[in-house]
Amino acid sequence: MAPMKRARRACLNLAITASLALGITAVRAQGLSDAFERAWARYPLASSLEARDAEARARAEVAAGMTPGPAAASLSALSDRLNRNRGAEKWEVEVGVPLWLPGQQAARQAHARSAMADVDAQEAALRLLVAGDARATWWALAAARNARDLALRRVTTARTLESDVLRRFEAGELARTDANLARNERLAAEAEAVDAQTAVLGAEAKYRTLTGIEPPSVLTAENRASEAASLLTHPERLAAATASDLARAALLVAARSDRDAPKLAVRMERDRGDGAEPFSNAIGLKVTIPFSSGAQVRQQTAAALADASRADAELALTDARLAVEVERARAALEAAERQLATAQRRRELTAENLQLIERSFALGESDLTTLLRVRATALDAQALDARQRVARDAARSQLYQALGVLP
Numbered sequence: 001m002a003p004m005k006r007a008r009r010a011c012l013n014l015a016i017t018a019s020l021a022l023g024i025t026a027v028r029a030q031g032l033s034d035a036f037e038r039a040w041a042r043y044p045l046a047s048s049l050e051a052r053d054a055e056a057r058a059r060a061e062v063a064a065g066m067t068p069g070p071a072a073a074s075l076s077a078l079s080d081r082l083n084r085n086r087g088a089e090k091w092e093v094e095v096g097v098p099l100w101l102p103g104q105q106a107a108r109q110a111h112a113r114s115a116m117a118d119v120d121a122q123e124a125a126l127r128l129l130v131a132g133d134a135r136a137t138w139w140a141l142a143a144a145r146n147a148r149d150l151a152l153r154r155v156t157t158a159r160t161l162e163s164d165v166l167r168r169f170e171a172g173e174l175a176r177t178d179a180n181l182a183r184n185e186r187l188a189a190e191a192e193a194v195d196a197q198t199a200v201l202g203a204e205a206k207y208r209t210l211t212g213i214e215p216p217s218v219l220t221a222e223n224r225a226s227e228a229a230s231l232l233t234h235p236e237r238l239a240a241a242t243a244s245d246l247a248r249a250a251l252l253v254a255a256r257s258d259r260d261a262p263k264l265a266v267r268m269e270r271d272r273g274d275g276a277e278p279f280s281n282a283i284g285l286k287v288t289i290p291f292s293s294g295a296q297v298r299q300q301t302a303a304a305l306a307d308a309s310r311a312d313a314e315l316a317l318t319d320a321r322l323a324v325e326v327e328r329a330r331a332a333l334e335a336a337e338r339q340l341a342t343a344q345r346r347r348e349l350t351a352e353n354l355q356l357i358e359r360s361f362a363l364g365e366s367d368l369t370t371l372l373r374v375r376a377t378a379l380d381a382q383a384l385d386a387r388q389r390v391a392r393d394a395a396r397s398q399l400y401q402a403l404g405v406l407p
Contacts, residue, residue, distance in 0.1 A: 030216065031216070031220055031407075032134065032135065032138050032220070032222060032397075032407040033406075033407040035134050035137075035138060035207075035210075035211050035213075035215075035407075036130065036131050036134040036135075036406065036407045038211040038212055038213055039130050039133060039134045039210045039211050040127055040130045041212075042210070042211070042212050043126070043130050045126060046123075046126065049119060049122065049123050049126070052119050052122070053116070053119045055115070056112060056115035056116040056118075056119050057116065059108070059111065059112040059115055060109070060112035060113070060115075060116065062108070062112075063105060063108035063109040063111070063112045064109065067097045067098050067099065067100070068098050068099070068100055068104065068105070068108075068261050069097075069098045069261065071095060071096065071097040072095075072096055072097075073093070073094065073095045073096075074092075074093075074094045074096075075091075075092070075093055075094075076091070076092045077089070077090070077091050077092075078090040078091075078271075086274040086275060087272070087274045087275020087276070088271075088272065088273055088274050088275075089270075089271060089272055089279075090269065090270075090271035091269065091270040091271065092267065092268070092269050093267070093268045094265050094266070094267045094268075094286065095265060095266050096263045096264060096265030096266070096286065096288075097263065097264055097265075098261035098262070098263050099261060099262045099263065099264055100261070101256060101257060101258070101259070101261065101262070102256070103256040104253070104256040104257055104261075106256075107249070107252045107253045107255075107256040107257075108253055110249050110252065111246070111249035111250060111252070111253050113249075114242065114245045114246040114248075114249040115246060115249075117242045117245070117246075118239075118242040118243060118245070118246045120242075121235070121238045121239040121241070121242040121243075122239050122242075124235035124238060124239065125235045125236050125238070125239035127235070127406060128235045128236065128401070128404055128406065131401065131406050131407055132401050133210060134210065134211070134407065135394075135397045135398070135400075135401055135407065137203075137206055137207050137210050138207075138219060138397075139219075139390060139393065139394035139397065140203050140206070141200075141203040141204060141206075141207055141215055141219060142219040142390045142393070142394075143203075143387065143390045143391075143394075144196070144199045144200045144202075144203040145200055145203075145219070146386040146387065146389075146390055147196045147199065147200075147383070147386075147387075148193070148196040148197055148199070148200045149386075150196075150379070150382060150383045150386055151189070151192045151193040151195075151196040151197075152193050152196075153379075153382075154189040154192065154193070154379055155186070155189040155190055155193050157189075157375070157379075158182075158185045158186040158188075158189040158190075159186055159189075161182055161185065161186075161371075161375075162182040162183055162185070162186045165178055165179055165181075165182035165368065166179055166182070173364070174368070178367075178368040181368055181369070181372060182368065185372060221393035221396065221397075222393070222396060222397050222400060222407060229403040229404060229405055231319070231322050231323065231326065231403075231404070233404070234322055234403070234404035235404050236318055236322060236404065237315075237318055237319060237322055237404070240311070240314055240315040240318040240319075241315055243311045243314070243315075244308070244311040244312050244314075244315045246311070247304070247307045247308040247310070247311035247312075248308050248311075250304050250307065250308070251301070251304040251305055251307070251308045253304075254297075254300045254301045254303075254304040255301060255304075257300070258292050258297045259290050259291065259292040259293070259297075260290040261290075262287065262288060262289045262290065263286075263287070263288040264285070264286070264287055264288075265285070265286040265287075265288070266283070266284075266285060266286075267283065267284050267285070267286050268281070268282070268283045268284075269281070269282045269283075269284075270282075322402070322404075325402040326399070326402045326403060328402070329395070329398050329399040329401070329402040329403075330399060332395045332398065332399075333392070333395040333396055333398075333399050335395075336388065336391050336392040336394075336395040337392055339388050339391070339392075340385070340388040340389060340391075340392045343381070343384045343385040343387075343388040344385055346381045346384065346385070347378075347381040347382055347384070347385040349381075350374075350377050350378040350380075350381040350382075351378055351381070351382075353374055353377070353378070354374050354375060354377075354378040357370060357371050357374040357375075358371065
């Protein structure tokens, strides 16, 4: 994890913490990218990456050391005080260090580098996952608001129609059944508006839970100059690739660690046969070379090879899955654009028909039942057009998500 990434996250966390401390609870996101960054700052698993990064850096420090482990010292003393008690003494001091096996240090250094690269790749993949949650929440709220706005528009037109029908009923131009139909239309519109507003409140609550801030009053779409991106740089693909590299590096470490580390020690002895003799001193070297355990080495190598094979298979599956997801997202976007064009034409036609029927009803040439039927068709067309606009924008966001592009 690069220091700049950690600094960026720390600054964002500090800003959010300061806002909460100051009681600023009405902060609003300016766009989808802002909502995503807020969601990432609150994501629980994000903090675990720092621990993994620290572990990888500790591995690198160990691999860069002159020895694979710390030095060790031992001290022993022998005397005849409990038997003959003639002053015989023997002192031994030993200081030893483990030694790298041939190729072991280079293998561990490569493994440490792979581990740090894997942490960065996993962070990018996790950020993309959070971006998917942010996009889904963003467009779910947009759809709910659209439905709410259409429901309120229906309430307004239904109340206007009811007022006009009641006026004409009182003038004796329309029957009571027409007045009842108009009143029923208004009540149905108001009930639909209540349900739509409830759905908006639920979507806004989910947004606040994800980001910790109030949703913006206007939900804008993602607009990019190009929808082309290479899957070779897709965060999920890079995460799978670095996991494969890490597993291969672990396999190399296992192959270079076919036995325990040899040890080199410096020994010093000081002894005398009895109390009348002077101490004699000696110094020497000690080398310990452990034997290799074939079964243990085969077990470690086989486990590392299995992990590497599984990581390679997951990389291949990830490549295939991402290619399918991109093609599916492109097809969904094309379909959404065609459906939007159809919905726009239908909305225009039904709006024209509604104007004609309203004029005919005002002149007494059409009955209320026909007007309500045509009005319902026009409202359905408006609702479909609004839904398809959100669906088109959501499909474009989903394509960006499939391509691995952050908001």
